[in-house]
Amino acid sequence: MNRFWRRWWPLVVGAAGTLAIGGICAALVAMGLVRPNAILAASYAVRGVDVSSYQGEIDWDVLSAQPIDFAIMKATEGSGDQDERFAANWAGAQRAADETGLLIGAYHFLSFDSPAETQAQNIFDTVPVTAGALPITIDLECYADYCRTPPSAERVAAVLDPLLAALEEHYARPPIIYATMRYYDAFLAGSYERNPLWIRSVVTPPVLSGGRAWDLWQYTSRERMPGYVGKEEFIDVNVFDGSLRDLQALVGP
Numbered sequence: 001m002n003r004f005w006r007r008w009w010p011l012v013v014g015a016a017g018t019l020a021i022g023g024i025c026a027a028l029v030a031m032g033l034v035r036p037n038a039i040l041a042a043s044y045a046v047r048g049v050d051v052s053s054y055q056g057e058i059d060w061d062v063l064s065a066q067p068i069d070f071a072i073m074k075a076t077e078g079s080g081d082q083d084e085r086f087a088a089n090w091a092g093a094q095r096a097a098d099e100t101g102l103l104i105g106a107y108h109f110l111s112f113d114s115p116a117e118t119q120a121q122n123i124f125d126t127v128p129v130t131a132g133a134l135p136i137t138i139d140l141e142c143y144a145d146y147c148r149t150p151p152s153a154e155r156v157a158a159v160l161d162p163l164l165a166a167l168e169e170h171y172a173r174p175p176i177i178y179a180t181m182r183y184y185d186a187f188l189a190g191s192y193e194r195n196p197l198w199i200r201s202v203v204t205p206p207v208l209s210g211g212r213a214w215d216l217w218q219y220t221s222r223e224r225m226p227g228y229v230g231k232e233e234f235i236d237v238n239v240f241d242g243s244l245r246d247l248q249a250l251v252g253p
Contacts, residue, residue: 037219040205044239046247048072049225050107050218053085056230060092061099063227068237069244070103071096072137075127078111079118082126090127097132103247105134107178109143112151116162124170132251136167137176137198140183156187164195173252176216185209196250198238216240 041047048070051058063071071093074083083089086106093104106127111119127136140160142150167175178198179188188197189209198216199206206214216238223237240247 036203037201037205041217041219041237041239044217044241046070046240046242046244048103048238048240049223050074050236050238051089051228053083054230054232055228055235056085056232058085058089058092058228060089060096060227063225064093064096064100064102066225066227068102070105070134070238070240070247072105072107072134072238074139075106075108076119076122077109079114079122082122086126094130103132103134103251105137105176107137107139107176109139109141110160110163111143112146112155112159114159116159116166119159120163120166120170123167129171134247134250135173135176135196136171137178138163138167140177140179140187141200142183150183150186153187160187164192173250176250178216178218181206181208214241 046069048068049063050072052074073086073089073093075086075090076082090104090106093102096102097104108119108123108127123136138160140156164175164177174194174196176196176198177188177192178200180200184197184199185208189212193212196215197208197212198218199208199214200218200221202218202220202222205219206217208214218236218238221236222234224233225235228235
């Protein structure tokens with residue numbers, strides 16, 4: 001080995017080792033075997049899940065027997081799509097809520113390509129006004145080509161703002177907004193202070209620009225629980241930053 005390699009070989013080996021360890025860690029996270037946020041999230045007392053048709057058929061008696069306090073179900077997407085399992089999930093979750101006190105809610109996946117008015121009508125036609133339910137959630141995240149080229153802030157606001165107003169009028173509570181930290185920074189920072197904020201951050205704890213506090217944190221999308229059989233073996237788990245009474249306060253009188 002010449003002088004050059006004697007000098008630089010340890011650094012090359014060290015760098016390769018670091019990359020290998022990083023790759024192994026990333027793979028373990030992807031498989032759900034390592035959940036970096038789990039230790040910190042365990043310090044929050046109020047926990048819940050969010051589900052969609054990907055979890056398939058849910059036995060709500062079994063799922064609600066887990067250490068969860070709330071469950072939020074996908075209801076709609078855009079102006080014309082409804083989650084094929086929503087009606088069954090809503091009915092099953094309501095029965096569980098009557099027996100266990102589980103708090104339930106629904107969410108809508110926002111489209112940047114259709115008007116707020118028709119998206120609102122899709123939600124109204126699908127999600128009944130239900131006493132004791134959590135506020136409707138608007139899921140603000142990328143899809144299709146928008147994951148490569150995000151929409152403009154003006155385009156998002158043109159759909160999001162009137163939709164939030166319509167939902168608050170119909171359901172009598174400010175909707176929750178769900179977003180990644182990237183979308184929070186791009187489209188929510190400095191605004192929407194009246195809306196509870198639900199942040200997805202599955203690798204690190206969420207730290208929001210401007211010092212705003214989050215209300216709900218989706219800390220993993222790779223948990224496994226008994227109670228569902230679908231093409232997705234994992235389930236999203238969340239915590240609430242507050243007491244159960246604080247979460248119940250979102251329901252309203």
